[in-house]
Amino acid sequence: MNKGPLTDEEVARYSRLFSCVADPTRLRILSEIAGCGCDPVTVNELAERIGLSQPTISHHLKKLTGCGLIAREQQGRTVTHTVLPEAFAELRAVLQMD
């Protein structure tokens, strides 16, 4: 955050992104995706690893996609999700306090 005070727009954007990340299930999803070297994962894989239902995982993936933190890719009948590293780099920059 060493480029000076945030603008109103930046405050609104980062508030929304940090709120999205702060949800425990979404933190767990991100942690599972990162734990697999950020390779694309399916809803089924995440549901199995985290121990939650597929609709619950889908709901949270939709929130993360809506915030621009992950991307959804469809190949035939298989849907996978990957993280968008730029968005996370942006959030890390906001938390750069030294």
Added chain:
Amino acid sequence: MNKGPLTDEEVARYSRLFSCVADPTRLRILSEIAGCGCDPVTVNELAERIGLSQPTISHHLKKLTGCGLIAREQQGRTVTHTVLPEAFAELRAVLQMD
């Protein structure tokens, strides 16, 4: 987050910290502190720069202190606040997704 999936304790801790950071006024406070090279700041200085009342700023500083993101220091009648860089480094590590 490349050390593998988060534990339940880590999920709870980071969920609390990201929720704390996600508040727009607290993001603005952190941005003001970082914008001044992370030098200690008083409640008065922050209230003036952000354009909010001292009680409002104090309330949010208390939340940030309670989460271990900033530290409060008292010297005589002057109270200042500084960021705790280790806590922010920890949050940046959680957001390391590439």
